[in-house]
Amino acid sequence: MVYDVVIIGGGPAGLTAGIYAKRAMLDAVLLEGKGVGGQIIVTDLVENFPGFLEISGAELAAKFEEHAQKFGLEFRNMVDVTAIDDKGDTKLVKTTEGDIETKAVIIASGTTPRKLGVKGELEFTGRGVSYCATCDGFFFRDKVAVVVGGGDSAITEAIFLTKMVKKVYVIHRRDELRAEKINQEKAFANPKIKFVCDSVVEEIAGSNVVEKVILRKVSTDEISELKTDGVFIYVGLDPNTGFTDVEKDDWGFIIASQRMETSAGGIFAAGDCRNTPLRQIATAVGDGAIAAVSAGKYIEELTK
Numbered sequence: 001m002v003y004d005v006v007i008i009g010g011g012p013a014g015l016t017a018g019i020y021a022k023r024a025m026l027d028a029v030l031l032e033g034k035g036v037g038g039q040i041i042v043t044d045l046v047e048n049f050p051g052f053l054e055i056s057g058a059e060l061a062a063k064f065e066e067h068a069q070k071f072g073l074e075f076r077n078m079v080d081v082t083a084i085d086d087k088g089d090t091k092l093v094k095t096t097e098g099d100i101e102t103k104a105v106i107i108a109s110g111t112t113p114r115k116l117g118v119k120g121e122l123e124f125t126g127r128g129v130s131y132c133a134t135c136d137g138f139f140f141r142d143k144v145a146v147v148v149g150g151g152d153s154a155i156t157e158a159i160f161l162t163k164m165v166k167k168v169y170v171i172h173r174r175d176e177l178r179a180e181k182i183n184q185e186k187a188f189a190n191p192k193i194k195f196v197c198d199s200v201v202e203e204i205a206g207s208n209v210v211e212k213v214i215l216r217k218v219s220t221d222e223i224s225e226l227k228t229d230g231v232f233i234y235v236g237l238d239p240n241t242g243f244t245d246v247e248k249d250d251w252g253f254i255i256a257s258q259r260m261e262t263s264a265g266g267i268f269a270a271g272d273c274r275n276t277p278l279r280q281i282a283t284a285v286g287d288g289a290i291a292a293v294s295a296g297k298y299i300e301e302l303t304k
């Protein structure tokens with residue numbers, strides 16, 4: 001069978017594309033490598049998605065999924081896309097579970113947390129090094145944690161960690177944070193959070209589990225040690241776009257038009273994997289809706 005649309009990725013962008021595609025009566029299937037929900041699954045609290053004053057990421061993801069199911073979207077989980085073979089009027093989406101033929105593709109494959117790339121990071125992953133405070137914060141009850149990064153992820157997760165840990169040190173390489181001002185103010189007002197700015201982590205060390213980080217002051221090169229039980233790394237996101245050769249920027253984010261069209265006809269991009277000025281649930285949802293409508297128009301043109 002040839003689908004109308006294959007949607008790659010089950011985060012807010014992909015699920016919204018699915019809702020809009022089904023409402024346009026398109027034959028659509030959504031492929032997801034892990035579980036539906038994407039990055040928001042590991043977000044403790046969402047308070048900037050209109051209509052929901054406060055909701056957990058997991059709860060919001062479940063609502064998106066339920067909504068897409070209501071319109072009959074087909075889901076295939078545990079499917080990793082390895083390549084897209086562009087045959088012109090149809091595309092062959094190559095996956096770990098076989099090939100799927102389709103008229104259009106919407107890439108909404110999101111991002112993966114970036115590694116810090118320092119000594120000890122790999123060795124202590126799961127033994128004190130984590131990329132998910134929501135998943136692992138509980139293990140650090142009444143202990144000391146370090147959060148690396150100065151963006152919204154680092155700051156919101158540092159605030160989340162204060163619910164359980166004794167103290168959180170936020171290590172940031174500059175003197176100024178990148179996070180939204182409202183998040184910064186909440187963190188500055190939290191007595192459990194201490195900022196260590198102008199500093200980078202040089203090494204994560206310990207015996208069996210993490211015991212300390214070695215820090216370097218950027219402006220002076222001065223080296224110091226900080227005792228900690230956990231290191232939570234939030235230094236940005238890498239796009240999950242290795243399987244496609246559509247045009248990308250220097251960091252691998254897909255370049256797409258206002259209509260979410262990529263450099264390849266019939267292949268659209270939506271959400272965090274796209275070169276976009278803002279990566280939020282609200283913007284991913286908008287991208288997903290536009291991508292599905294554009295895919296519908298593209299298919300209409302094909303059959304004219």
Ligand code: NAP
Binds near residue numbers: 156172180200279280
């Ligand atoms: P981000 O905004 O790219 O921030 C990454 C942070 O890590 C920056 O502060 C950066 O420092 C630092 N960094 C990068 N490489 C580093 C290195 N090698 N060593 C030390 N520090 C390093 O990434 P993010 O925080 O994951 O956020 C991603 C997107 O999701 C953003 O658009 C963000 O607004 C959004 N988001 C929003 C919310 C919300 O509540 N509104 C929550 C989470 C995420 P510099 O500042 O010096 O570059």
